[in-house]
Amino acid sequence: MITCHLRYVIDPRKLKEFEHYGKVWIGLVNRLGGTHHGYLLPSEGANNIALASFSFPSLAAYEAYRTKSFDDAQCQAAFRYAEETGCIVSYERSFFRPVFE
Incomplete structure (x- = not known):
C-alpha cells in the first residue's frame, strides 16, 4: 500500500471554495480505485494550511489513477x-508506506 499525503497552502479567504474542492476529490479518488482518508482544514493556528491523504494498493495503482x-x-x-477560484496557492505531494507490527 502507498499513501499520498498532500500539504496545501490555501487562500484563507477562500476556505469555502477549498472545502468544496476537497469534497469533490474524495469521491473522485474513491471512484478511480483509491481510498480517500479525507481533508483536514484549518481550525486553530495557521489559517492557510490544509492536509489530505489517500491510499492506493501500490505506486503502480496510484500512477494508473493519475493517468486516468x-x-x-x-x-x-x-x-x-x-484554478478558477484561486483557492490553492501551492501544494506538496509526499508518499508514505505503512509499517505494522
Whole structure:
C-alpha cells in the first residue's frame, strides 16, 4: 500500500471554495480505485494550511489513477475549479508506506 499525503497552502479567504474542492476529490479518488482518508482544514493556528491523504494498493495503482485523472471529465472540472477560484496557492505531494507490527 502507498499513501499520498498532500500539504496545501490555501487562500484563507477562500476556505469555502477549498472545502468544496476537497469534497469533490474524495469521491473522485474513491471512484478511480483509491481510498480517500479525507481533508483536514484549518481550525486553530495557521489559517492557510490544509492536509489530505489517500491510499492506493501500490505506486503502480496510484500512477494508473493519475493517468486516468487526466482523461476524466470530472477530474478535469475539479482541476479547473481550483484554478478558477484561486483557492490553492501551492501544494506538496509526499508518499508514505505503512509499517505494522
